[in-house]
Amino acid sequence: MMQRMGDMDETRRLHERISELEQLNTELRSSEERLKILFEYAPDGYYLSDLKGTLIHGNKAAEEITGYRREELIGKSFLKLKLLSTEQMPRAAALLAKNALGKSTGPDEFTLNRKDGSTVPVEIRTYPVRIGG
Numbered sequence: 001m002m003q004r005m006g007d008m009d010e011t012r013r014l015h016e017r018i019s020e021l022e023q024l025n026t027e028l029r030s031s032e033e034r035l036k037i038l039f040e041y042a043p044d045g046y047y048l049s050d051l052k053g054t055l056i057h058g059n060k061a062a063e064e065i066t067g068y069r070r071e072e073l074i075g076k077s078f079l080k081l082k083l084l085s086t087e088q089m090p091r092a093a094a095l096l097a098k099n100a101l102g103k104s105t106g107p108d109e110f111t112l113n114r115k116d117g118s119t120v121p122v123e124i125r126t127y128p129v130r131i132g133g
Contacts, residue, residue, distance in 0.1 A: 045122075048131075051100045053077045053092075065122065067115030083113055099128040 039046060045062035049055050054077050058070045066073070066083065073081065084092055088110055095105045106125030113119055 047073075047078075049078065051096060051128075053079045053096055055081075065114075065120060066112065067118075072115075084110055085113065095124070095126055099126050102128050104128065 040059050042059055043061060045059065045065040047055050047058040047062050054075065055073045058073065063069055078084070079089060079092065091108070092110070095108065098105050104125070104127045107123045108125075110122055110124055111119045112122045
């Protein structure tokens with residue numbers, strides 16, 4: 001009889017813990033969704049890139065600025081995409097090097113080459129962050 005009551009207590013504690021974890025998971029998903037919305041609909045263009053300059057993610061404003069859909073840029077190096085003129089490349093590479101050392105940069109002014117061939121002045125700020133470990 002005592003064993004059975006102990007099992008029931010353990011089962012109750014497990015159910016409570018599962019409920020707690022489900023609540024935490026719901027809160028985490030909600031927080032993640034809010035952050036996605038803030039990123040996606042920010043009025044400024046944002047791109048995430050790795051330290052080699054490979055574009056990982058961008059928002060709607062960045063699409064409007066560049067004229068490219070995200071899918072056209074994600075996975076490609078901005079250094080190879082010709083988004084910047086060859087004259088600006090050394091300065092952009094220097095910013096990446098500073099990021100590799102853990103340093104933020106900017107604001108720095110660049111002229112961005114758009115998909116339609118026009119150019120647009122932009123102000124770039126970089127912040128090194130570690131995502132996923």
